[in-house]
Amino acid sequence: MKKQEYRILQLCNLPEDQMFFFKNSTSIHLFKPSDPDNFSSTKSELSDLIKSLTSVECVLGQVNTPIAWWMQAAHTLSDAQYLCFDPTKTEWLNLNTLEAESLSDVDTDRVSEIQESVEVEQPVVTEKVKTNNQPYANLSFGALLNEILKIASWTSSKDVDRQLNELLIEVQRREASNRGMTKKAKDNILLGQQANALEKEIKKKVNQAIGSKNAAAIDEIKVWLQSQPNMELPHYKRLVEFRFRQAKKFGLNTIAKNEIKPKNSSVKLTMHDNHHPNNLRFLPPTSRWTFVVDETGETFNYDDAQQLGYADKKLGRVVCLAIPDYVENALPKLNRHHATEASHQQNDEVIQNTINAQVGVFGFTVNDKGLDVKSRWFDAIYQLTRWVVLMTPFDPNSPTELNFEIEQRGVYTSNYSIQVIAERIESELIAVDPERYKNCKLSMRFIGKDGSPYNGYVDTIAHMWGSKDGLAKERLRRSGLEAHCLMRPDSESIEQFYLNVNQHELKPDQWYKMLSSIIDEPRNSLLNTIMDRLKVSLKDNPSLWLSYLDLILERLRAKQYSTKTLGLYLDWLEAARPAEQQLPPMAKLQWLAFQLAQSNHSGRMNVGLIDQAFLLSNQLFDESAPDAMEVSLRIAVAATNAFEYSSVKPLVEKWLTYPVATVGLANYAKLQSTLGQLNAFELNADKSIQCFEGALDSIDKLSDRTQSHRERKQTYTYLLMAQMDANQDGWVANIKAHLFNFETDIKKAMRKLAFNQASNPVELQYLHHLMLRAFVRSPHEFEEYILSYLSHSQVWCSQSEHHPWQWIYAYRGVLLAQNNDTSGAVTEFRNALDLTLDTEQVGVTVQWIGYVILHLADHLGLNLQPEYQARFDQLQLEQTLPRAPHDALTSWRLSNEFEIWDGLMQCTPFNFH
Numbered sequence: 001m002k003k004q005e006y007r008i009l010q011l012c013n014l015p016e017d018q019m020f021f022f023k024n025s026t027s028i029h030l031f032k033p034s035d036p037d038n039f040s041s042t043k044s045e046l047s048d049l050i051k052s053l054t055s056v057e058c059v060l061g062q063v064n065t066p067i068a069w070w071m072q073a074a075h076t077l078s079d080a081q082y083l084c085f086d087p088t089k090t091e092w093l094n095l096n097t098l099e100a101e102s103l104s105d106v107d108t109d110r111v112s113e114i115q116e117s118v119e120v121e122q123p124v125v126t127e128k129v130k131t132n133n134q135p136y137a138n139l140s141f142g143a144l145l146n147e148i149l150k151i152a153s154w155t156s157s158k159d160v161d162r163q164l165n166e167l168l169i170e171v172q173r174r175e176a177s178n179r180g181m182t183k184k185a186k187d188n189i190l191l192g193q194q195a196n197a198l199e200k201e202i203k204k205k206v207n208q209a210i211g212s213k214n215a216a217a218i219d220e221i222k223v224w225l226q227s228q229p230n231m232e233l234p235h236y237k238r239l240v241e242f243r244f245r246q247a248k249k250f251g252l253n254t255i256a257k258n259e260i261k262p263k264n265s266s267v268k269l270t271m272h273d274n275h276h277p278n279n280l281r282f283l284p285p286t287s288r289w290t291f292v293v294d295e296t297g298e299t300f301n302y303d304d305a306q307q308l309g310y311a312d313k314k315l316g317r318v319v320c321l322a323i324p325d326y327v328e329n330a331l332p333k334l335n336r337h338h339a340t341e342a343s344h345q346q347n348d349e350v351i352q353n354t355i356n357a358q359v360g361v362f363g364f365t366v367n368d369k370g371l372d373v374k375s376r377w378f379d380a381i382y383q384l385t386r387w388v389v390l391m392t393p394f395d396p397n398s399p400t401e402l403n404f405e406i407e408q409r410g411v412y413t414s415n416y417s418i419q420v421i422a423e424r425i426e427s428e429l430i431a432v433d434p435e436r437y438k439n440c441k442l443s444m445r446f447i448g449k450d451g452s453p454y455n456g457y458v459d460t461i462a463h464m465w466g467s468k469d470g471l472a473k474e475r476l477r478r479s480g481l482e483a484h485c486l487m488r489p490d491s492e493s494i495e496q497f498y499l500n501v502n503q504h505e506l507k508p509d510q511w512y513k514m515l516s517s518i519i520d521e522p523r524n525s526l527l528n529t530i531m532d533r534l535k536v537s538l539k540d541n542p543s544l545w546l547s548y549l550d551l552i553l554e555r556l557r558a559k560q561y562s563t564k565t566l567g568l569y570l571d572w573l574e575a576a577r578p579a580e581q582q583l584p585p586m587a588k589l590q591w592l593a594f595q596l597a598q599s600n601h602s603g604r605m606n607v608g609l610i611d612q613a614f615l616l617s618n619q620l621f622d623e624s625a626p627d628a629m630e631v632s633l634r635i636a637v638a639a640t641n642a643f644e645y646s647s648v649k650p651l652v653e654k655w656l657t658y659p660v661a662t663v664g665l666a667n668y669a670k671l672q673s674t675l676g677q678l679n680a681f682e683l684n685a686d687k688s689i690q691c692f693e694g695a696l697d698s699i700d701k702l703s704d705r706t707q708s709h710r711e712r713k714q715t716y717t718y719l720l721m722a723q724m725d726a727n728q729d730g731w732v733a734n735i736k737a738h739l740f741n742f743e744t745d746i747k748k749a750m751r752k753l754a755f756n757q758a759s760n761p762v763e764l765q766y767l768h769h770l771m772l773r774a775f776v777r778s779p780h781e782f783e784e785y786i787l788s789y790l791s792h793s794q795v796w797c798s799q800s801e802h803h804p805w806q807w808i809y810a811y812r813g814v815l816l817a818q819n820n821d822t823s824g825a826v827t828e829f830r831n832a833l834d835l836t837l838d839t840e841q842v843g844v845t846v847q848w849i850g851y852v853i854l855h856l857a858d859h860l861g862l863n864l865q866p867e868y869q870a871r872f873d874q875l876q877l878e879q880t881l882p883r884a885p886h887d888a889l890t891s892w893r894l895s896n897e898f899e900i901w902d903g904l905m906q907c908t909p910f911n912f913h
Helices: 016-022 039-052 067-076 108-118 141-152 158-177 181-211 215-226 234-259 325-330 344-357 377-391 419-432 455-466 470-479 494-500 508-520 526-538 542-557 563-576 585-602 607-619 625-641 645-655 665-681 685-700 705-726 731-742 746-755 761-777 783-790 805-818 822-836 844-859 865-871 874-880 886-894 900-907
Strands: 007-010 027-030 058-062 081-086 091-094 099-101 288-296 317-324 360-365 400-407 440-447
Touching: 039 067, 058 067, 067 081, 141 158, 141 181, 141 234, 158 181, 181 215, 181 234, 215 234, 288 325, 288 377, 288 455, 317 325, 317 377, 317 455, 325 344, 344 455, 344 470, 360 377, 360 455, 377 400, 377 419, 377 440, 377 494, 400 455, 419 440, 455 470, 494 508, 494 526, 508 526, 508 542, 508 563, 526 542, 526 563, 542 563, 607 625, 625 645, 625 665, 645 665, 665 685, 665 705, 685 705, 705 731, 705 761, 731 746, 731 761, 746 761, 746 783, 761 783, 761 805, 761 900, 783 805, 805 822, 805 844, 822 844, 844 865, 844 874, 844 886, 844 900, 886 900
Parallel strands: 007 027, 007 058, 058 081, 288 400, 400 440
Antiparallel strands: 081 091, 091 099, 288 317, 317 360
16 A cells, blocks of 8 residues: 545635644645635636646635635535534534534544545545434545544454444445445455554553653654554554554553552442432432433453453443433533543542432443343443433423433444434333333433533543552442442342333242332332332232242242341232132132231231131141141241240141151151240250251251251251250350351351351341350350450441341340440440331330340340330230230349349240340
C-alpha cells in the first residue's frame, strides 16, 4: 500500500483545534476573496483557484459560509467530500449524507471515520439509505474500511469475528460499484491485527515505565514506535498513535495518582431501613426517570464470557445509573470525569455523591447465569434496559417517562436510532402487566462519552467494579454496591426473578424461592403483583396448590426452612387455598400438619387445630399411616409447648407398638426421638438417653446415607443435651468431640461460631446454642473455649431468627456478666428479651422463656426488671400456660442460693433452654 496524497479546499477560516484533524493532508488551500461583498469577483476568484488545483478530495466550510461558494465548488468538484462546521454544536455536518460528524478530541472513533473518509483512493460515492438503523450500510466507503481496521485491531474474540464478518458482507455488497474494495478490506484486517500486536508491546513498555515510576520513558516509546513497520501508512499510523496516546495518558495518570495515593478509601455507607440507598427497587416512584448506561470490559459474547473469571478485566459488564427527577439537583453534574484519569480522591467523591443522592444503581456481567445466550454488546444493552424497567418503581395511574442514554460504542453513535427497540420493549412490558405499564413511555438514544453530565458516575462505577487496583476494590467494598446493586454471575438474589416474569405459572421450587425473597420487597413491586395474580389463579388450580404444599412439608421433614418465613408460607397458602370441597381428606390432613408445624415453631397454641388434626389422623390411619403419624408428632410438639408432657406420651408410645414397617424406619426413629424429648422435659434423664440412643440406632440403619446423616444431626444434639442435663460421665468429652468434627482448631471454631459463619447458618445456630449451653453449664471445663469466644465479643453476629437465638443472646450475656462486662451483658440480654416479646412472631411458650430470661438477668444483677417487667403479662401467662412451672420460677426468684443451672432446668426444661 503506497502513501496517498490528499488536497483540501478550505472556503473560510476554521478553528485551529478543528483543523488539527486534517494536519496530515498533503496541502490545504484557503480561499481568501479580495472583496467578499462583490459576488461576481468572488465567483471568478474561486473558480480560478479551483482550476489551479490538480485535484481536491475534500471541501471545508462552516454554517455561515455563503451558499454561493458551496454551489461554485460543487459545480466543479462534484466528487469531493463536503464537510460543514457548526461552532455552536462543535460538530461537523457531512453534506454528502446530511449526517453529523463529531470531531471532538474525546470522540476518537468518529474522528477516525471522518479522516479515513477523506483518505480513500477513489472518489467518495455516497449511498442513500432510508433508515439509519443499519450502521454499516450508512458508512461511506472510507469510513467502512476504517471501521474494519479499527475492529481488526481489537483482541480476537467471537464478537470481533462476527463484526468483521458483517463488515466484509457489506464490503462485498458494494464491490460492484467500487472494485478492489474487498482486497483493501482484507489488507486492513491484516493491518489491524498487526496494530493489535503492536499495541500489546506499547502497553508492556508503558507498564514497565509505570513500575519504575519513569514518566520520561513513556515519551521514548513514541520514538521507538516510528521505526515500526507500516508507520508510513497514514490511517494505520493514526490508529497506532491514538492507541499510544491512550496508553501514555493512562501511564502518566497512574504514575501521578500513585504519588498521591491515599492509604484507604474514604467512602462511607449508611443503610436506609436495612436497604442500600442505591437499590433501585426501593426508590419512590416518579413521573420521569433518566437512565445513563455504560460498560466496561472487552468480551460481550456469552460463550467467550463463560471462560472468564468474575474478576477478569476482560469480562463485559454493563452498568446503569437510574436518576429520578426528584433528585436531579442533589446529584452534582460532572464535566468530563473519566475514572481512569481521575485521582482516587476524586473517584471516592463521585461514589460518595452517588450514595448520598440515593439514585438507583444496577449492573450485571455478560456471563450471568440468568441471561439468554447472547453474542454481542448491544444484546447486553437490550437485556439491561428490559431488566431495569421491570425493577423500576411505578405508579400505574400516572404517566411515566423512561429515558435511556447509552454511551456510544463503535458505529452505534448518536446518529443511530434505536427507538424501534424501545417500542419493542414497551410491547413486552404491556404483555407482562398491561395495567402497570399502560402509561409508560420509553425512549432510548446513544450519547457521546461526555453526552450526559451524569456519565462520569456510571463510568466510575463500571471502572471500580472491573478494576484490579487495591484501592478501587476497597472503594467497591465500602460502597456496598457489589453486595446490593451489582449482580454476581452466580447470585441467588431477588433481582434474578425479574428475568422470568413472563411465566404465569411458577413451578414449586420457583414459587418457594420467590416467596422467600420478596418478604421485604416493596409492596408496589412487579413481583408482588405477579404473586398476587398467582394467588388468585390457584383457587381454581388445586393440583398446583397441593404441589406447593407438598414442597413445604418436604422441607419441614428435612428441616430445611427458616422460622422467619414459615408463617409467610402458611399465610400465603391460606389466602390461595382452593374451596374446602376441592381438597381431598389427605390434602386436608397435610394442610393441618403444616399449620401445626407453623404454630409449634412459633410457640403458639391452637387447641381447635389440635383436636381437628387428631380426629382426621385417626380416620386416615389405614389410608396413610405415615401421614397420620406425622400429624401425631405435630400434636406431641404442640402439647409440649403447653407443658403437657404426660398427656401426650401415650399417643407416641402407641405408635411405637406398631411394626416398624407401618410408618417406615425414618418415621420410627422420629417417634423414638419424640419420646426421648418428652422424657427429657419430665427430667427423666435415663429414659430420655435410652430413647435417643434407640433413635440413633434406627437412623444408622437407613439405606440412604444422606438422609441418615441429616436425621442424625438433630437427634445427636438432643442426646448431648440429655447427657449434659443428667451430668452423665463423659458428656464434656462428647461435646468437645462433637465440636472437633466441625472444626479441629479451637480458635477457628470459636470464630466461626461467633460470626455464625458456615455453609448452612441455620444449621450452625443449633451447634452454636449447644456450645454456649455447655459453657454456662460447666465454665471451668471449657475455660479455653470461652476466652476464645469472648475475644470476638465486639463483632458478634446478630440474627433475627427465633429459637434458639434468644438463648444464644442470653448465654452470651451470662458469660459477659461473669467476666465483669456488665454493659455488654445488658446488650445481649436486651437482644434476647426483644426476641421473646415480638408478639407478632412468637407465641406464649416463647414469652414464658423470655420471662425466665428476665429473672436470670435479674439474678446476675443487671437490673432489667424496671425496663421489661411491664411488658410481660404474668396473669396471662398463668391463664394460657397453667401447666408451666410458675411455682418453680417463684422459688428460684426468691432463692438466696442462686444456681443458674438448677433454675433453668426447673423453669425451662430440656431444649426450652
